[in-house]
Amino acid sequence: MTLTIKHHLDEVGLADGRLFVSGTWRQAKAGATWAHRHPATGETVGTVAVADTEDVDDAVRAARRAFDDGPWPSMRAGERMRIVRRCGDLLREHADELRSLQALDNGVPLSFGTVYAGSVDIAADAFEHHAGWIDKAGGQTLPPFQGGDHMAMTLREPIGVVAAILPWNAPFLLFAQKIAPALAAGCTVVIKPSEHATFCVLRMVELLAEAGVPDGVVNLVSGPGEPTGDALIHHPGVDKISFTGSRATGQRIVSASAEGFTRVSLELGGKSPAVVFPDADAGLAGMTAMGMVTLGLSGQACVAHTRALVHRDVYDEFVGAAEMIAGSVTYGDPFDPEVLSGPLVTEAQLEKVLGYVEQGCAAGARLVTGGERVDGELAAGNYVTPAVFADVDNRMSIAREEIFGPVLSVVPFDDEDEAVAMANDTEYGLGAGVFTRDAQRALRVSKRLRCGMVGVNGFQVEPHVPFGGYKQSGLGREGGLAAFESYTELKSVLMPLTDEMM
Structure with a gap:
């Protein structure tokens, strides 16, 4: 039977998506919609409004008015703190x-929604932290550097209107x-969710509006990169773009x-190594x-350790453990608590992953397990069995390019310098990741690695820890x-304290 x-x-109460502009839900003006197909079954789940240039302009102008003339940027700190904290409470x-809406969006199983990094709890904690x-x-007061009494x-001031462009995998x-x-900094926002994860966003x-965020402070335009995203990133009324997604985008x-020197924050993926030393628990x-x-995400996570660099003394033990985990992953209905992982997000991504498996085999890497499309009742879904490649050369494409799928490349090394x-x-x-029982080595290697985040003997995402890369x-x-400071501009003020010239 097909899944x-x-x-x-009906259980979740899913309704078709609309735009949210200046506190009002409405359809796209041109009436365009996008049919969302579920990645686990290929079934159409619902439709999403597709915002065009005019809709995006409405949303940015609403955010501009709310910033220039509304109460949010000038609101007393205590009141804004209460609202931002309430946002987290409602989440x-x-x-x-x-979690159920996400399962209908991107097929991520409910079981993964209880893991902290993929849960609503970490989102709520982020609102509480930033509140x-x-x-x-605050800013600083500085003593005069040269003559004059001054x-x-x-001062730190909100940067203005923010375009927040979200990916589908960790909404x-x-x-x-x-x-x-x-919001904590006093900015106003236009959100563009991924078309593959719109309903939970x-x-x-809705919950932010219920928490008391004023009209126009948070707006939402849905749709794909073209036309929606393109209109948003080129809009002259946007002061900052915050984006997570592909390097090409x-x-x-x-x-x-560059058109208007718009401020930018980008998180664009990785090919993160796990470095396993001979004294580690391989x-x-x-x-x-x-x-x-x-x-959870079937390897569709930017920070996943998809490249394992393992000392030859513990190489076989590491590969055996990885193979065991690969064989224990279960797929199926994302609402089933026994299901541990989800599908690839699109048919195109499925074909891309299968193509990398072929490349790895052709290059001479040893496919230990996996790398096949799942058939049977899941044949209509975008499922690939987890692949473990051994005897990988660090110059192979499977060791260098971001596959964004359940593929682990294991590369052997002989000493610390070679591994780094x-x-x-x-x-x-x-x-x-650095795996070792030697604390000095753990810190020494962590400092030598050219990356933004290092986990020692494990990895965790925390809402108060900076996340990003080199x-x-x-x-x-x-x-x-x-993150908070990145949504502010720094202003310097010099004031004479006498009538004499500075």
Whole structure:
């Protein structure tokens, strides 16, 4: 029997998507819609309004009015703190509903929605964390550097209208990592969710309005990159673009931002290495790396450790553990609590992953397990069995390019210097893992790795810790004080204290 998710639509209460502009829900003016096909079954789940240039202009103008003339940027810190905290509270209260909407959006199973990094809890915590910065957005007072009796000071002010462009794979976390610091700083926002994960974002926007965010402060335009995203990144009324997604789209955004020197934050993916030393618990390392590559998102996570650099002394043990995890992954109805991982997001992504498996085999890597399309009752879905490649050369495409699927490439090494050189031999620099029982080695290697985040003997995403990468993994950071400050401009004020010239 072929898998179906149709019976969940009424249970969840899914309604067709609309735009949210200046506190009002409405259809796209031209009436255009996009039919969302579920990646687990190929069934049409619902329709999403497609915003065109005129709709995007309406949303940006609403955000502009709310910033220039509305109460949000000038609101007292205590009041804005209460509203931002209430946003987090409401997300937490509606966690089960939001997880179900996500399962209908992108097929990520409910079981993964309880894992902290993929849960509504981390989104709620991000709102709570950033609310705490609102009354601490201070500058500095500086002593005079040269003659004259005067005062020098700096002020932090909200950057203005923010275009927040979200990916499909982690809508809870990335909604919060962009929207919470923007609101905390006093900005107004136009959100564009991925067309593959719109419904849960629509509901989160509803909850923000319910929390008391004033009309026009948060707006939503849905639709694909063309026309919706393109109109948003080129709009002259946008002061900052915050984007998470592909490197190619990031390059287009940087080009568009040059038109008006629009501020930009980008998180563009990675080819993150897990470096496993001979004194490590190689079995745990193999399970951890393969778990990141398979469970929940089927490897469609930018920071997943898809490239394992393993010392030859523990190589076989690591590969065996990874193979065991690969064989234990279960697929199916995302509402089934026994299902541990989801489908690839589109048929095109499925073909891309299968193509990389072919490339790995042709290049001489040893396919230990997996790399096949799942058939039977899941044949209509975009499922690939988790693949483990051994005997990989770090110059192979499967070790260098972001596959964004359940494929782990295991590369052997002989000493620390070789491992660090191979880890850094990449265009990306998002994350890494270091597996060792030697604390000095753990810190030494962590400092040598050219990436934005390093996990020692494991990896965790936290709402108050900066998230982002070096090199072509992007620009800027999300999370923590770094994120909050990225939604502000720094102003210097010099004031004489006497009538004498400064």
